[in-house]
Amino acid sequence: ADHRRTMQACAQRLNASATRPLANTARATATAHATHAAPVRASASRSVPSRSAKNSRNRNALNSASNDKLNAGMTTSTGSPVASKTSADAEDSVLCRSVEEKRTPLINLEGGRQISYVRCSCSKCQGLVMCGDKQLLPTAVTPSHYDLHLTPNLVTFAYDGLMTVKLTVHEPTDAITFHARDLTIASGIVLDADGVERTNPGGPDVLYGDEGQETATVALAVPFTEKDVGSTVTLTVKFTGELNDKLAGFYRSAYPAPENPEETRYLAVTQFEPTDARRCFPCWDEPSLKATFQMTLTVPENRVALSNMPEATVVKDAAAKTKTVTFETTPVMSTYLLAFCVGEFDVIEDTTKEGVTVRCWTPVGKKEQGKFALDTAVGSLSFFGEYFDSAYPLPKMDMVAVPDFSAGAMENWGLVVYRASLMLYEEGKTPVNAKQRIGYVVGHELAHQWFGNLVTMEWWSQLWLNEGFATWVGWRAMDHLYPEWRVWSQFLVNEQSMGLGLDSLRSSHPVEVPIAAASQVTEIFDAISYSKGSCVIRMLEAHLGEATFREGMRLYVRRHQYANAGTTDLWQALSEASGEDVAGLMSCWTAQTGYPILNVSSSTGEDGESVVTVAQRRYLASGPDSLTDEENAVVWKVPLRAGEAFADVPGLLEDDAAVFAVSQAQRDQSQSGALKLNLGQSGFYRVAYDESERVKLISAIPKMDEVDRVGIVSDAFACGASGYATSTDALELLDAYRGDSSYVVWSEIASGVGGVVSAFFEQPENVSVALSSFGADLFAPLVDKLGWEADETKESGADASAYQTQLLRQLAVSRALAFEDPRAVAEARKRFDKYVAGDVKAVPADLKGAVFASALRQGGMPEFELLKKLYKDADSSLEESLVLGAMGASKDPAVIKSALDFNMSDAVRKQDGAAIVGSAAGSRAGKRVVWDWVRENWDAVERKFGGGGVRRGLTRI
Numbered sequence: 001a002d003h004r005r006t007m008q009a010c011a012q013r014l015n016a017s018a019t020r021p022l023a024n025t026a027r028a029t030a031t032a033h034a035t036h037a038a039p040v041r042a043s044a045s046r047s048v049p050s051r052s053a054k055n056s057r058n059r060n061a062l063n064s065a066s067n068d069k070l071n072a073g074m075t076t077s078t079g080s081p082v083a084s085k086t087s088a089d090a091e092d093s094v095l096c097r098s099v100e101e102k103r104t105p106l107i108n109l110e111g112g113r114q115i116s117y118v119r120c121s122c123s124k125c126q127g128l129v130m131c132g133d134k135q136l137l138p139t140a141v142t143p144s145h146y147d148l149h150l151t152p153n154l155v156t157f158a159y160d161g162l163m164t165v166k167l168t169v170h171e172p173t174d175a176i177t178f179h180a181r182d183l184t185i186a187s188g189i190v191l192d193a194d195g196v197e198r199t200n201p202g203g204p205d206v207l208y209g210d211e212g213q214e215t216a217t218v219a220l221a222v223p224f225t226e227k228d229v230g231s232t233v234t235l236t237v238k239f240t241g242e243l244n245d246k247l248a249g250f251y252r253s254a255y256p257a258p259e260n261p262e263e264t265r266y267l268a269v270t271q272f273e274p275t276d277a278r279r280c281f282p283c284w285d286e287p288s289l290k291a292t293f294q295m296t297l298t299v300p301e302n303r304v305a306l307s308n309m310p311e312a313t314v315v316k317d318a319a320a321k322t323k324t325v326t327f328e329t330t331p332v333m334s335t336y337l338l339a340f341c342v343g344e345f346d347v348i349e350d351t352t353k354e355g356v357t358v359r360c361w362t363p364v365g366k367k368e369q370g371k372f373a374l375d376t377a378v379g380s381l382s383f384f385g386e387y388f389d390s391a392y393p394l395p396k397m398d399m400v401a402v403p404d405f406s407a408g409a410m411e412n413w414g415l416v417v418y419r420a421s422l423m424l425y426e427e428g429k430t431p432v433n434a435k436q437r438i439g440y441v442v443g444h445e446l447a448h449q450w451f452g453n454l455v456t457m458e459w460w461s462q463l464w465l466n467e468g469f470a471t472w473v474g475w476r477a478m479d480h481l482y483p484e485w486r487v488w489s490q491f492l493v494n495e496q497s498m499g500l501g502l503d504s505l506r507s508s509h510p511v512e513v514p515i516a517a518a519s520q521v522t523e524i525f526d527a528i529s530y531s532k533g534s535c536v537i538r539m540l541e542a543h544l545g546e547a548t549f550r551e552g553m554r555l556y557v558r559r560h561q562y563a564n565a566g567t568t569d570l571w572q573a574l575s576e577a578s579g580e581d582v583a584g585l586m587s588c589w590t591a592q593t594g595y596p597i598l599n600v601s602s603s604t605g606e607d608g609e610s611v612v613t614v615a616q617r618r619y620l621a622s623g624p625d626s627l628t629d630e631e632n633a634v635v636w637k638v639p640l641r642a643g644e645a646f647a648d649v650p651g652l653l654e655d656d657a658a659v660f661a662v663s664q665a666q667r668d669q670s671q672s673g674a675l676k677l678n679l680g681q682s683g684f685y686r687v688a689y690d691e692s693e694r695v696k697l698i699s700a701i702p703k704m705d706e707v708d709r710v711g712i713v714s715d716a717f718a719c720g721a722s723g724y725a726t727s728t729d730a731l732e733l734l735d736a737y738r739g740d741s742s743y744v745v746w747s748e749i750a751s752g753v754g755g756v757v758s759a760f761f762e763q764p765e766n767v768s769v770a771l772s773s774f775g776a777d778l779f780a781p782l783v784d785k786l787g788w789e790a791d792e793t794k795e796s797g798a799d800a801s802a803y804q805t806q807l808l809r810q811l812a813v814s815r816a817l818a819f820e821d822p823r824a825v826a827e828a829r830k831r832f833d834k835y836v837a838g839d840v841k842a843v844p845a846d847l848k849g850a851v852f853a854s855a856l857r858q859g860g861m862p863e864f865e866l867l868k869k870l871y872k873d874a875d876s877s878l879e880e881s882l883v884l885g886a887m888g889a890s891k892d893p894a895v896i897k898s899a900l901d902f903n904m905s906d907a908v909r910k911q912d913g914a915a916i917v918g919s920a921a922g923s924r925a926g927k928r929v930v931w932d933w934v935r936e937n938w939d940a941v942e943r944k945f946g947g948g949g950v951r952r953g954l955t956r957i
Helices: 002-016 067-071 089-101 367-387 432-447 460-481 487-503 518-524 528-544 546-560 567-578 582-591 664-669 691-703 706-722 727-737 743-759 765-786 800-818 822-836 845-858 861-873 877-887 893-903 914-921 927-936 938-945 950-955
Strands: 103-108 114-118 141-152 158-169 173-179 184-191 206-208 215-224 232-242 249-257 260-271 292-300 304-307 311-317 322-327 340-343 346-351 357-362 396-402 415-419 455-457 563-565 596-604 610-618 657-662 686-689
Touching: 184 206, 184 215, 215 232, 249 340, 260 396, 260 415, 292 304, 292 340, 304 322, 340 396, 340 415, 346 367, 357 367, 367 396, 367 432, 367 460, 415 432, 432 460, 432 800, 455 460, 455 546, 460 487, 460 518, 460 528, 460 567, 487 528, 487 706, 487 743, 528 546, 528 567, 528 582, 546 563, 546 567, 567 582, 596 691, 686 691, 686 706, 691 706, 691 727, 706 727, 706 743, 727 743, 743 765, 743 800, 765 800, 765 822, 800 822, 800 845, 822 845, 822 861, 845 861, 845 877, 861 877, 861 893, 877 893, 877 914, 893 914, 893 927, 914 927, 927 938
Parallel strands: 141 292, 357 396, 396 415, 455 563, 596 686
Antiparallel strands: 103 114, 141 158, 158 232, 173 215, 184 232, 206 215, 249 260, 260 340, 292 322, 304 340, 311 322, 346 357, 596 610, 610 657
């Protein structure tokens, strides 16, 4: 009620003063086809000021009128109406009719779009809304430094906040607008450079913007004029917030008390990317509005407090049993990279050879499980410092494992937050593939410390610069630290496979996609930004050469450190390093949706040699017949990469087709004896060969490198599934691979055969049985060869073949069980019974998920109850994830529904919500059951999983 009265009083004062001329007459209120009854936001485009040489860019914030929402009882982020329409309607109409009457000429926006805008002197229109083109904040003032003090209560889940921000005045204004969401603002006070208050001393003038804009505005009683331009002023805001349960902003996470597992306690942690810093404190929550931060936390004296920087001071209050921790000031950075955490942790630490302290904070009693992540972090920081020729700029790197986290991890500068299962590793209990995943995630997040944190994208449209590059260079770091992993082969069956899969859909989007509003940002945290982005970078590195590419990256980082940059800046640096027109080469890969398929056909020329034709067109999963004329006309600049032996094959296909000669001598001189395009699989495209070329390829497969063997399998199954070839061709191809011992090759075979089985899930039972028998026939011999237990005399240490054998055994057993090979199923049941009876060594850690799933698949409700008990007794979040994934494997619809209902219980954490749903939806029996269940229970699903990033996983099922 007090908040409502404050807002009403503020609005009434603004209404009463609305007729006075504003000092800021140059500020424009933008609208396309504006009327006071239905305002439409639009604006002229402008560059965003940053703390760099780009600081001189002028971003003209043109604000649209929002009078009706203000006067009609607009709802604030806390649910309180700002004002009721008590003022005279006639007066308001007169004030806002100027929106219609003062239309100015058209303004050109980015991309050629044009709008007309108006100037409005109504005080209610000033500073309450954002730029319509990108929904950016007005930039009459921009932040340079924040002092933020928060006092979280881990029992009531509320916190008090006090923020003072230094602002630079760029143009006259009578209002200051910033982002705020789910906050209650008690006061906002503005002092000018002389320390004189410009707000009304009698009370706060705080108005909330449209709910979709997530803004608040402090009105100035004494506006800033031309005399104030260039000066530094301060805004102090007192506010309160909630430690929410949405896994976003400043949120709470439950964990069992270390000394009493039956007691539940809570820690508090942040997740701000992409636009949730505003959930925690009032701020300018855009990536280009960088500033420095000094963080202060008042917390219980027996809790650990962490933030981006080391502690500066700690002041204890014995009476209150609290301590106030102030941290050193950060470098200039974006709001989404600020982070802090309060909880109970153990710590293990080490130092890089450059002297940077690295610490892993784990749940109490589990610090040794942080050792692998710690070692990886120490090695990664040194590797990246050398790769970028730029030392890590902060004095420390903290990594903290928390129970609840919507993503895998978050790259906050100097304080990386991880989902516990992606940081904690326990020898003998953590599966081998999970260990590799932990290593890669650590590398990915630490790569961001340079590419994302030190140099930041200008706007979310360039998200792929952050995530695509961090994905690619994260794999490169793992290749450096753990060469036995052979990561570039695995890159194909992970990143490239995911990128090609999503980008084959007509509903895909370009790598660099326009983002108009903050609400759209989460839509592009997908395999296009991460996987395709990383593949495009890998393709470019292969084209330019590793040394040249690295020099271009070093130039990019040097030039834009502590600032913002875009795709064109990256292309410019790489062009300077290589002497090539990188932008001209790469624009088709970042600006166009999809990718090409190359059709390779050959005929015999007059001289008896082969004449080969390579033609490109867009690849769609829906098949060639689904292409529109427009889609069929799109072309890419495609690196063909046939190998040095094929001198007549062009290095780049720039047109829709090319014809060239291939002699038998050239084939004989090549490594494999056959013409294979996309040698090394660095190109982001598919290749389909005609019968004559395919026969030559099959005979040459044993001589090919591992990555090329993977590529042939991947392309064959993709083309068969989409109609560019036949699935029969792909299945017959597998005879050439039965003697292969490569994990990644068999992983791609498993994916291809699994895709065929999935596509036929509603065919008659005999079809399903035949396909399962085919799959079992492929993988059962591998199980016989490798066994169920590792031979410790042959599979220990860092030997590459031993590591690959462990991965291949895990894959072979899981696929043999999924395809229901009778002998494998019987062995799994025997081991499962021993395990639940107390013999925990009966099921090796690498095989737990597959054995648990097989027991349920062949059983029923009793087995489901056993899995529930295993879940309850699990001693790690990774173990919980393995059991949850197995719970969706049943063939009985009733058991599947029980598993889905269990998923909605409090026993399953919000972050794990997609595990059961995903595994059930992947089975023949579960697809329709899950589809019907999700639709019937969508409201409940939305209530539980609607926050954070979990919902995206559920909606993709």
